[in-house]
Amino acid sequence: MLTALTFALILTSAVVVHELAHFANARSVGVPVRAFSIGIGPVLARWRWRDTEWRISLLPLGGYVDLPGMGAKVGEDGELEHPDEGMATKGWAAKMWVLIGGVIANYLLGIVLLAWAVTLQPGYRELTTGVAPEADGSTISVVTEDSAAERLGIQPGDRILVLNGIPDPVPAQVVDQVQTSDRLVLTIDRGGQELVIETAWPIEPTDETPLLGVQIAPIVPAVPFLQALPEAAAFGVRVIPDMVRGFVSGFGAAITGRENADVAGPVGMVGLVNQATRVGLAPVVLLAAVINFSLAVFNLLPIPGLDGGRMLLTSVVALRGRPFRPGQEEQLHFLGIMAVLALIVLITFRELSALFSG
Secondary structure, eight states, X not given: OHHHHHHHHHHHHHHHHHHHHHHHHHHHTTOOOSEEEEEEEXXXXXXXXXXXXXXEEEEEEEEEEEOTTSSOEEOTTSOEEOOOSGGGGSOHHHHHHHHHHHHHHHHHHHHHHHHHXXXXXXXXXXXXXXXXXXXXXEEEEEEOTTSHHHHTTOOTXXXXXXXXXXXXXXXXXXXXXXXXXXXXXXXXXXXTEEEEEEEESSSSOOSSOOOOOEEEEEOOOXXXXXXXXXXXXXXXXXXXXXXXXXXXXXXXXHHHTOOOOSOOOHHHHHHHHHHHHHHOHHHHHHHHHHHHHHHHHHHHSOOTTSHHHHHHHHHHHHHHTSOOOTTHHHHHHHXXXXXXXXXXXXXXXXXXXXXXXX
């Protein structure tokens, strides 16, 4: 249940922010917005405010805006005609501003979320800077069941203050002492209380390398949010080429049947959310940041039906000096959306096949 709620929250917040940006940019250039929906599917509630119908829809997996002038209209004779309102009355620059709003919004939200994740878990700073932060001690993150650590009373969350006379040992020093010492003397901090654990080592004779049975997390200095913010922005720029290559590779693999881990479908995304929620808030926020970056880059792809495809066709119309035939552009967008949906179905089918095959 928690996984489903977290997945819905991440996806809906990303899509709603995306559509709110389209809404704001449209209003800023004088394009009215007929409707704005939080969620998709059947409408559960609706009200009017500032000439827009606001809706709450059944499925909390996204949202949409309804802008006039985005498609052909039906004339009195039943034939399709060019629209003469809303977006259709604006120039190239205004149209591009409306269309790119969602991409910018997801990118900015991704930056904020990534910076927040780094402040929650400073170890993530290696992702944004490419440099591993220097450890300033160690803490126990996991204690294996029936391990030596469990028998000694070590618990997750314990911070190692001193180990065999080494103050604030980093993980590498902890591993070295466990593998080479014949006695362990630990001073740990547990919720503000200092405890001393002393034992001959290993507890039981063994010819193999002794194991304590813990996962050790480095303690790294805290990162202020304002320091993490520009680093997150730089990461968002650096990752664009990798994400584009990943989408192209992932879609190619879906069509040809090759193995590929560059693109996750709905099943894969739910699996990632499930793993993140088991660990804590920081990985959930990090995953939300990555999803927002991915949505921004994906929507920029020049595929009809996506924001990038609409910007491409808007630019083609501006360069040729005349619009497409009424309904022709809508057909291209329909075909593009159908192609994207088909790829998503293929990716989902492959994920389900892998899941059921173990």
